[in-house]
Structure formats: C-alpha cells, structure tokens
Amino acid sequence: MKLQKLLCLGFSGSELEDIYWQELDALAEKRVIGELADNTDADGLLVKLGAKVLEETIDQLPSLKYIGMLGTGYGGIDAAYAASKGITVTNIADYATEGVAEFTFGILLEHIRAIAHAKGQAKNEDYSDNFSGTEIKGKKFGVIGLGNIGLRTAELAQAFGADVNYWSKNRKDDAEAKGIKYSEIDELLSGSDIITINLALNPETDGFLNPQRIESIKKGAIVINPSPMELLELQALKKSLNHDQFTFMLDHSDEVEADEIRQLAGLKQCIVYPPIAYLTAEASALKKRIYVDNVKNFLAGKPSNKVN
Amino acid sequence: MKLQKLLCLGFSGSELEDIYWQELDALAEKRVIGELADNTDADGLLVKLGAKVLEETIDQLPSLKYIGMLGTGYGGIDAAYAASKGITVTNIADYATEGVAEFTFGILLEHIRAIAHAKGQAKNEDYSDNFSGTEIKGKKFGVIGLGNIGLRTAELAQAFGADVNYWSKNRKDDAEAKGIKYSEIDELLSGSDIITINLALNPETDGFLNPQRIESIKKGAIVINPSPMELLELQALKKSLNHDQFTFMLDHSDEVEADEIRQLAGLKQCIVYPPIAYLTAEASALKKRIYVDNVKNFLAGKPSNKVN
Secondary structure, three states: OOEEEEEEEOOOOOOOOHHHHHHHHOOEEEEEEEOOOOOOOOOEEEEEOOOOEOHHHHHHOOOOOEEEEEOOOOOOEOHHHHHHOOOEEEOOOOOOHHHHHHHHHHHHHHHHHOHHHHHHHHHOOOOOOOOOEOOOOOOEEEEEOOOHHHHHHHHHHHHOOOEEEEEOOOOOHHHHHOOOEEOOHHHHHHHOOEEEEOOOOOOOOOOOEOHHHHHOOOOOOEEEEOOOHHHEOHHHHHHHHHOOOOEEEEEOOOOOOHHHHHHHHOOOOEEEEOOOOOOEHHHHHHHHHHHHHHHHHHHOOOOOOEOO | OOEEEEEEEOOOOOOOOHHHHHHHHOOEEEEEEEOOOOOOOOOEEEEEOOOOEOHHHHHHOOOOOEEEEEOOOOOOEOHHHHHHOOOEEEOOOOOOHHHHHHHHHHHHHHHHHOHHHHHHHHHOOOOOOOOOEOOOOOOEEEEEOOOHHHHHHHHHHHHOOOEEEEEOOOOOHHHHHOOOEEOOHHHHHHHOOEEEEOOOOOOOOOOOEOHHHHHOOOOOEEEEEOOOHHHEOHHHHHHHHHOOOEEEEEEOOOOOOHHHHHHHHOOOOEEEEOOOOOOEHHHHHHHHHHHHHHHHHHHOOOOOOEOO
C-alpha cells in the first residue's frame, strides 16, 4: 500500500538526506513540501518538533490517515482527536539513549576530574595547579526514573563500580536482577553522592523535585539533569545552589527561559551545558531511519511508535 | 617483630597523614626523618619517587633489611644488589588503576562530545555553534597492553558497547572469556577507531610504537596515551600528527622534556593534559595504605609488593 499524497509541513528539505527522501518517495504517489491550504487532499502528514496539529488542522485534511512527528515530543498534536478520526500518530522514541547516557558520564567525569581546566592549563604550559579528583567507583549513584536513558545510565554507573540505586514509578525487576537496587525517593535523594534525573515530563512529574525534595538532597552531592527543567522547582533549586548544598549540571532544553538559564549559570554550583546531550551522529542517523520506518510500518499494517 | 630504626629519607613529613605516621611508629622502635649519615644504623628505609639507593648507599647501611618506595617506579634503587644483601625492596603497584581508567574515558568523552567547548559556550551564553558528537558504542576499541589499567580500560569500553580488541605480550584467557578479543598489533593499529596505550615502560617496550607502527594507525583514529611517552618514537608521532593522520591525547609524565611537550601541544591534532590521570583522592589514600601495609606485611614475614 502507498500513500496518495504525503505532505511535509514546515520542512525545508534539509532535514533529511536524499537517501531518506527517496525512500519516502517510494512510499507515496506524490510527496510535497508545502502549505496546508494547497494540499488539503493529503492522506499523510509529516511534521517537525513544535508543530501544531490541532482539531482545526485535522478537520482541514479529510483524507488524513497518518501523522509522523520528527522527534519525541508530540504535545502540539491533538493525538486523541486524531485517534477519533482513525488517524495514526507516530513519534520517534529512544533514538538518543546512548548519546545522552554517554554525555552524562562525560560531564560527570569533566567535573570530578577538572578536565576542561586541566586541558586549558596544559595549553598555557601552566603546571602549577594541584589536581586531585575523585572516582565514580564506590560512590552511591542514584537514578531517578528508570526508562531507557535512566536504565542505560544505571548500567554504565554499575560498570564504573558505583553502588547504584534507582527510584521509578514502577519497580523494574530486570534491573533489580542486575543489582540496580530500588530505593524510596527520599532515601535516594539524601543518600546518593551522584544523582541523575531521567524522568519524562508529564503532568504527574511536573515539579517532581519540589522544595522539600530538593532540600533533602545530600550535602555535597552532584546532580545531573539531562531532562526537562520543569521537573524541578526553580526557586527552590536556586536557593539550594546559593547555599552550596550540591552541584547541579544541566543540559537545558530550548524551553527554559533565557533569563532563567542566565540566573542558574551565574551560580557557582550550577554548570550549564547547551542542549547537546542527544546530539550524536549515531542518534541523528537512527532518528531519520526510524522516521522513515514509521511510515513504512504504518503502510505495512504494523505501525511502530504509534502514540494514540 | 619490629624494626629497630626506620629512616625516612628525603621526607618532609607532609607526605603521609598523622594516622599513617602513627601506624609506622608502632612498627619501629624508632622512626626518624633525617639524613643518611646520621642514621647508618637504620634497618628500615623509606624513600620517595626518584630516590637513588644504589650500591654505595646500601653499603653505608649494614643493618638494612627493608626498603619501601612510595610509588610504583623504583628505577633508582639497585634492587638486585639489595637482594644480594638480603634486603627486601617493595613498591606500590596498582593503586591508580581505577583513576587512570576513568580519566581515559573522561578525556575521550570530552573530545568526542566537545564538552569543554560546550561548557565555555554556555558560560558565554553563546548557543550559536552546531554540536554533533559521536558515541563510544559501536566503535572498534583497541587496548595495547592488558595489565591492570589496560584490562580495566577494556572492561569499561565493553560496558560502553564498543567492540574491544587487545594486544598484549601474553594472551589473557580471562579477558578473552569476557569477549575482549586478541588482535595482532598491526591489525589493532590499522583497524581501531579508538586506541589506548597501556604498556609499562621497560627496555622491551621503549619505542614500541616505532615509525612503521605509527604510520599504520587508522586515519581519523583517536589515540590516548596515559603511559610514558618513551613508548612512542616522537619524531614519527609528530610527523603523523602534522599530517592529521589521527588525534593523540596524552597525560604526560614529568619525564618528558618541556620542549617536546611544547612542540606536541602546538600540533592541532595533539591534546596535552597535565600528569593527573592517577590523581584521585581514592588512589592517594590507597597508595598510603599500601605503603604502610608493605612494612607491616614485611615484618609479619609475608612481604607484599616485593620487587626483588
């Protein structure tokens, strides 16, 4: 089966390499990069992160059967309304698991071994500083949220010889069988030397690290957040960092206000990174591969990454 | 059994914390930080890295039974002559295995994810750069020398999901049982995306990476050397780096000439770090613990880390 008309909305063409466009061309009688008004007969729709596809838009496309999101977040798509019209919505999940987990250990090691500073000193032929780092081995390592990235982070922490604990909404037997121990959230926060926050953002997790939880974080801990900043209450975080309670590292998403980031970056105990944890050549290639495969699988009657 | 007189030669007293000095005090009737000429009756001798204890010195200490080196290298001690006089020489091995292996992944991730650069950009609120890193997962990872540090490096590379191969003078069945594959040195050099050099320096390994071997390293590879630079022929290395053949990272020891380091640091493809790979609080504590335990074990008739 083929799509009749695949509309790529908000695309410039540079989002995918030729090889992927060619594959998509083979899956539709016609493929256009264009506007909605000119293509109301489209039965397939490809959109990019941040795109709005609400009831009104869906109603303008009476033949629509498929919406593919080039990314993980699909908050701009009314997936429930789409479902009520028999339209399949897909996203791309888990393409950057490895990239984010590796980045987490990269910035952790940078911090505990002063790698950027050491590199700069050597460049200036300045060998006067005394360096004394610490090791991941033997540390209490707490992972909040044991989804794909959290689990991979926990596995790597174990490989480094850390004592790894997790908190997650649901217990994970497979992880526990590997020695990744379940802990109540309060004990995890007060007992861990290193904490990573790997929760997905949803109404239930919004503000999950509330003032009381932030205050309970172990003095001197290192907290790494490669997840949305909405998981933490910012005022409480700033207060704790102002008191040198712990070190906080974030790979902030574009959704954080520039002013908030500036305030955080100004705190000695806060290390800000650009939103690059998920940016690897491997993740980028996998993302595009999944995007095209989602269309293929939908047409073959075995939809993948269906979210509605 | 106790020592009669333990002479600490070349010490200032700040090398060990009180707790260790107290333990040593309990192992000798008398302990002095002092000069050789004033203490020729010493039966125990503690020295620091770089100390010279040759035939002449040993002959001045007719009661000597024990020499303890505060470090791994004991090239300045005539251990064979000491043995001929029935004197036990000990050193401290393997205290920094974890620290060096973790540092190796720290500087590797720094490089492939541009972490120092990203940190600097975020600090300057400059988000204009496009970042695209690569992952350790899936890379061909070659370890040269499978001693303690090499093995730990190989294990961590495996945990990251790399395809790990090793070359070592002797085959290591235990490592191979874990999936760390043996490779001939030439294939390892030409086939690996990431290479770590973990050989000890001795007459056999001096210049091990000769011009022919350096030339065979895969184009675009990353080579990390946390071991002595004498393992490589510097002129050949500089020539290859000048031609952008591969990226070379070193944690140079103090033994490399400042001028050589300056020349290497000037090459775009060469990233120099101060000699800090082994500097962690954990390694430092372990080193002192072993130093004191070596004396204890010698007196108990079960010498540890005996090198002669």
